[in-house]
Amino acid sequence: MNIDDFEAYCFDLDGTIYLGNQILPGAKETLETLRMNHKKVLFITNSPTQTREECRRRLESLGIDVCSNEILTGPFISALYFSENFPDALIYVVGEEAIRTEFNHFSLKVTEDPSEATHVLVGLDRSFTYEKLNMAMNAVRNGAKLIVTNPDPTCPVPGGFVSDTYAIARAIEVASGKSIFQVTGKPSAFYGERILKELNVESDQCLIVGDRLETDILLGKFSKIRTCLVLTGVARKEDVDKTKIYPDFIIKDLNSLFFKVKQPC
Template identity: 90%
Template structure:
């Protein structure tokens, strides 16, 4: 791959740029190289526990220069979704402070009363309890629609994975007997269109780089944006044929981004 093949490069974070508190091989060097060549960079994460400002601070602590406008997160995308589609919603949030922070920036209305909620927004909640499950279930049984920040069942961490948003969302779905209404995060078409709007580029001039076939690579497929799978996170090379989700490129880590031969897919 040649750097001038694309005008804009979009990077997932967990498993692509960093893992835990460690930056992954080649990440800083690749990002610096793109900046030196005046390429547009956008960080696209499904993380439901981080604001854009929080991601910015985390990246800067790892030596990566970035502005908040170069970051899209799960809570920010969900706030955009509600602002554009359900601006008058009363939202019962199952999730952490990042969601509420971003929703307050958009002046969206949240409620602690499940009986008055029009929607239940589900993100990762690391203090999720049986009582919270019952309250969310009550809201949905009373007519609220389930919106999910991201469809990730797990999240990569050093040494393995931890459970993520979709495990909680499916519990609420099963308990309530009502299907999930919408997922706003990757690989949704809503997320893909926001990427193009944020970067102001044509689809064929943009590349998505990520470590998950079912989110990062499918995002590209659904949005008609080319993709590169990086093997530094969740996915393994053998998963490609097993899941039948084919990226345009496959690389070991970001050290290889501009040296890997295009895959014959």
């Protein structure tokens, strides 16, 4: 594709820009080229354990300059979702500190008492216990709506994968006998709407680049935004036909994103 095919470019993080503490091939160069050509850039991650500011610092440590308002994360999107749809909710959180930090910015109410919760929000919790499972289960059985930051069952790390949010959310769903009410992260329509609002562009002027068919590429399909699958993370080329989720472009890594680069004036 040509760099001028789109006005705005959205990039997933894990498996697209970096893997673990290693920046992936072509990521820094591609972002610098986009900046030089005055393109809008937005980083769109489902990560439920990082605030926007923490993501900014991580990118900065890898040599990528970015502002916090150019980043959307799982906790931030969930905070937006509650502030717009359930501003008076009492939320029991299964997750890490990033969720509470972002919720504080919106003055959302978090409760430690599952019996009074109107909603349970589930993100990745690396200290998840049987006690937390029971507390979340009882909240949902008592009528609290089960909200999930992201539908990722696993997350890529160097050398393999670790379990992610959806593994925990499904345990609560099974134990409570109640279905998940809403997933706020990719590929939800809410996330897609927020992307276009943040960038202030029409959907046909935006490209989503990511490594997951079920989140990044489906997000584009649901939001009428074109997509590019990069093969540096979860998905492999053969997975496209298996899942029947077809991106508009497929590239080996970000070095292959553009075949022609316009030199800035």
